[in-house]
Amino acid sequence: MKEIKHYDVFVIGSGIAGQTAAKFCINKGKTVAIADNRAYGGTCALRGCDPKKILLQFSELLHTSQLLTKKGVSKMPKIKWKTVQKFKSSFTDSIPPNTEEDLVALGIDLYHQSPVFQNKNEILIEGKLISADKFVIATGMIPLDLKIKGQEYLKVSDDILNLKSIPKHATFIGSGYVGMEFASMLAILGCKVTIIEKGARSLTAFDPFLVETLVNYLKTIGVTFIYNAQVTSIEKLKKNFKVNYTLQGAQQSIKSRKVFNTAGRVPSINMLDLDKVNVKFDESGVVVNDYLQSVSNPNVFACGDVSSKALPLTPVSGLQGYVASHNIIKDQSKVFTIPFMPSTVFTNPKLSSVGYSEEEALSRFKNVKIYKGDASSWYNARKENNPVYAYKILVNERTNEIVGAHLLSTEAHETINIFSMAISQKMTVSEFKKQMFTYPTYTNDLKSMLQDED
Numbered sequence: 286m287k288e289i290k291h292y293d294v295f296v297i298g299s300g301i302a303g304q305t306a307a308k309f310c311i312n313k314g315k316t317v318a319i320a321d322n323r324a325y326g327g328t329c330a331l332r333g334c335d336p337k338k339i340l341l342q343f344s345e346l347l348h349t350s351q352l353l354t355k356k357g358v359s360k361m362p363k364i365k366w367k368t369v370q371k372f373k374s375s376f377t378d379s380i381p382p383n384t385e386e387d388l389v390a391l392g393i394d395l396y397h398q399s400p401v402f403q404n405k406n407e408i409l410i411e412g413k414l415i416s417a418d419k420f421v422i423a424t425g426m427i428p429l430d431l432k433i434k435g436q437e438y439l440k441v442s443d444d445i446l447n448l449k450s451i452p453k454h455a456t457f458i459g460s461g462y463v464g465m466e467f468a469s470m471l472a473i474l475g476c477k478v479t480i481i482e483k484g485a486r487s488l489t490a491f492d493p494f495l496v497e498t499l500v501n502y503l504k505t506i507g508v509t510f511i512y513n514a515q516v517t518s519i520e521k522l523k524k525n526f527k528v529n530y531t532l533q534g535a536q537q538s539i540k541s542r543k544v545f546n547t548a549g550r551v552p553s554i555n556m557l558d559l560d561k562v563n564v565k566f567d568e569s570g571v572v573v574n575d576y577l578q579s580v581s582n583p584n585v586f587a588c589g590d591v592s593s594k595a596l597p598l599t600p601v602s603g604l605q606g607y608v609a610s611h612n613i614i615k616d617q618s619k620v621f622t623i624p625f626m627p628s629t630v631f632t633n634p635k636l637s638s639v640g641y642s643e644e645e646a647l648s649r650f651k652n653v654k655i656y657k658g659d660a661s662s663w664y665n666a667r668k669e670n671n672p673v674y675a676y677k678i679l680v681n682e683r684t685n686e687i688v689g690a691h692l693l694s695t696e697a698h699e700t701i702n703i704f705s706m707a708i709s710q711k712m713t714v715s716e717f718k719k720q721m722f723t724y725p726t727y728t729n730d731l732k733s734m735l736q737d738e739d
């Protein structure tokens with residue numbers, strides 16, 4: 286086969302990480318190509334954060350109305366799911382053509398297949414042998430393969446986002462971000478939800494006190510949680526599916542209309558044949574150094590969810606694309622350090638976190654002051670007739686600096702950003718309390734959370 290083209294940089298994956306890297310390199314005068322084996326635009330814009338938030342606002346609207354039923358709302362809004370889906374598609378449909386147009390206008394060549402590495406400098410794609418000086422792997426993550434009998438009946442997050450109607454009942458396997466967000470959404474929309482989780486609790490990266498408060502609330506709106514359970518197989522019945530699982534040694538089963546695999550996501554690297562180019566990888570992804578360069582092949586960079594240094598969130602993936610491309614243009618010019626990254630689970634209510642967990646803070650600092658409470662009796666929760674509002678703030682007692690914040694509320698996804706700034710600016714409790722905020726707001730409540738008990 287004849288080599289037909291050479292590029293300075295070949296990027297694999299058109300999500301936030303890949304696009305950021307490709308655009309940076311072309312703007313620095315490099316010849317650049319990008320490949321994707323699915324529609325251009327990546328997970329966040331097409332199959333993740335953005336379409337999810339469009340759907341979630343409808344369950345939120347319903348939830349707000351449900352809470353206010355006896356307080357003046359007499360009729361629930363009727364959600365026309367087909368119209369909701371059309372509205373969502375009006376955002377997602379235009380992304381692939383617009384992304385391609387945008388990249389082509391910059392002078393980037395596009396390919397529509399997974400490349401397969403042939404040797405250190407060459408890949409095979411669309412039947413062509415192509416060489417490049419540097420490769421950027423930005424292929425993101427895909428759902429974990431559960432390897433159980435009947436796994437072909439399992440649906441994944443892409444399918445939830447494209448649901449044609451709300452199922453009567455659904456079972457989720459796994460209670461991480463994806464499982465919890467969609468379980469909360471479907472339960473509010475009238476679906477009877479069961480979550481089967483192999484671990485002892487949900488959302489292990491989040492504060493246990495707040496997760497427990499969230500789980501207890503979700504139970505009241507129709508979500509059943511089964512912990513420490515191992516799903517063994519899925520069977521197809523006439524209308525439903527039967528999920529078989531073991532719990533405390535006993536075989537159990539549950540029937541439901543849909544079964545969703547929300548058991549986690551793994552790096553998308555299988556199709557690339559990385560062994561051929563001496564690119565080391567493991568279950569965390571392509572193993573990279575602080576320059577996001579493969580530890581075993583310096584001509585290969587990896588950024589975003591697929592890199593071993595990933596924190597699989599959109600802003601971090603974008604940052605990694607930027608760092609990797611800097612290092613392609615100028616060798617070892619930028620180091621990747623994980624930023625103070627706030628994160629939200631978009632359930633009802635939302636669970637947000639930034640900085641150290643209680644466990645991390647206690648192991649790091651000699652004395653930690655913990656401001657923790659149930660704020661459901663505070664004005665903001667009461668005006669929504671909302672039974673859930675809680676927080677935990679961690680302070681290094683020696684310096685009085687805020688080092689961690691964990692919030693569970695309707696507005697936690699916004700207010701957590703205030704703590705993010707405070708922590709990155711090393712603000713002390715007294716400095717924070719001097720700030721003036723608008724009233725009556727959830728932001729203003731943050732100062733009350735830092736009140737010492739009399």
Ligand SMILES: Cc1cc2nc3c(=O)[nH]c(=O)nc-3n(C[C@H](O)[C@H](O)[C@H](O)COP(=O)(O)OP(=O)(O)OC[C@H]3O[C@@H](n4cnc5c(N)ncnc54)[C@H](O)[C@@H]3O)c2cc1C
Pocket residue numbers: 297298299300301302303320321322323324325326327328329330332333334335337398399400423424425426442463553554556557588589590591596597598599600602
């Ligand atoms: C349901 C869901 C909801 C989410 N919600 C949020 C949220 O609210 N906030 C947040 O911060 N993060 C969220 N995330 C995570 C976020 O979407 C990712 O962190 C982010 O999209 C990663 O960007 P990336 O560029 O690294 O990878 P991706 O956006 O996944 O892009 C990778 C691209 O590579 C392509 N690709 C894969 N394999 C190959 C191959 N072999 N050859 C060619 N192309 C390939 C894929 O088709 C894809 O287009 C969510 C994820 C999911 C699944």
Ligand SMILES: NC(=O)c1ccc[n+]([C@@H]2O[C@H](COP(=O)([O-])OP(=O)(O)OC[C@H]3O[C@@H](n4cnc5c(N)ncnc54)[C@H](O)[C@@H]3O)[C@@H](O)[C@H]2O)c1
Pocket residue numbers: 431458459460461462463464466481482483484486487488489514515516547548549550596597598628629630631
């Ligand atoms: N709001 C957001 O920012 C957002 C939303 C969705 C996804 N994401 C990102 O995507 C990543 C992946 O999220 P996710 O929810 O797919 O994975 P996750 O790792 O957060 O959760 C997976 C859950 O499934 C459980 N599990 C694993 N195998 C199982 C099995 N066989 N049976 C039952 N339970 C099983 C795990 O114990 C865990 O609780 C996250 O780490 C996050 O960074 C972010």
